Amino acid sequence: MTFMAKSLLGATELSAARIRKLLATAGAFSRTPPPALLQGKTVVNLFFENSTRTRTSFELAARRLGGATLSFSAAGSSVQKGETLIDTARTYAALGADCFVLRHSASGAPLTLSRAVRVPVVNAGDGFHEHPTQALLDAFTIESRLGSLKGKRVLILGDIAHSRVARSNLQVLTKLGARVTVCGPPTLLPPGLEQSSEIEFAYRPETVLPDADAVMALRLQTERQSKAQIPSLSEYARFWGLTADRARLMKPEAVILHPGPVNRGVEIAPEMADGPRSLILEQVANGVWVRMAVLATVCNPEGLEKWLAQAQSQTGGSRRG
Ligand code: CP
DSSP states (O other): OOHHHHSBOOGGGOOHHHHHHHHHHHHHHHHSOOOOTTTTOEEEEEESSOOSHHHHHHHHHHHHTTOEEEEEESTTSGGGGTOOHHHHHHHHHHTTOSEEEEEESSTTHHHHHHHHSSSOEEEEEETTTBOHHHHHHHHHHHHHHHOOOTTOEEEEESOOTTOHHHHHHHHHHHHTTOEEEEEOOGGGSOTTGGGOSSEEEESOGGGTGGGOSEEEEOOOOGGGOSSOOSSOHHHHHHHHSBOHHHHTTSOTTOEEEOOSOOOBTTTBOHHHHSSTTBOHHHHHHHHHHHHHHHHHHHHOHHHHHHHHHHHHHHHTSOOOO
């Protein structure tokens, strides 16, 4: 298998069966003492953009599997002297990297890197493009609370145009059989999405909230907007924010997600982010299991298969992923 084929570059390339396997593996890791599947391996976090959750959970995931981690930040590195992404990665490869976890502002940077180095690459968020491990952990979190996503209605609310989280979630959720509706200001909906036969569209959240099983509020990404695409933050919050009044339209059992970081009072009211429906901190915690599944799959697929077979024989069959 090529290093590019071993890589996880986006949810678009994942089949439903592969997604199911990753979620089942994350579930197995969450129930059992972690095996040392990354013993002797070094995972290098190459972060060219800021991160709290993704970076920390990849580090924890690698360490829980017995691996070593190296953490790179563009600030304070030789990137400031003009060194390129590829030369930076080649330097780490020469130092013994077994896997690169890459976050970058350029869409397609993980694909470019995977073609340039003989080390598998995991996409930890690239520009507007994809954030596949976020979508996997979102699916894992919804299913942990509500059961199978098949037939569930998920509303993705907010700044869809600039959201790599939305792009990856559209892939993962629809492949797992969810009905997905995207809703946001017309200026923040990507052109062409209305043509999709798999995704529903709404311009007002009130029309979808009563039927939604899960609502995913997205961060308003002002740093990625080339020009003002909304009149003001308060206007956005008034028409598109997940406020207490809007949440009252939801079914009693429906849940709220947000990938973080949260703009409190903009896309979601503080009482909704912290309230009983909110799964935001469960998303964070589940991110470690999901990233363990991804790293084990990428770095040691044979060892993982053996461990899964053993774990299954000990529990007498598979349980929910
Ligand atoms: N959801 C997410 O990617 O958060 P961080 O930017 O903190 O990693």
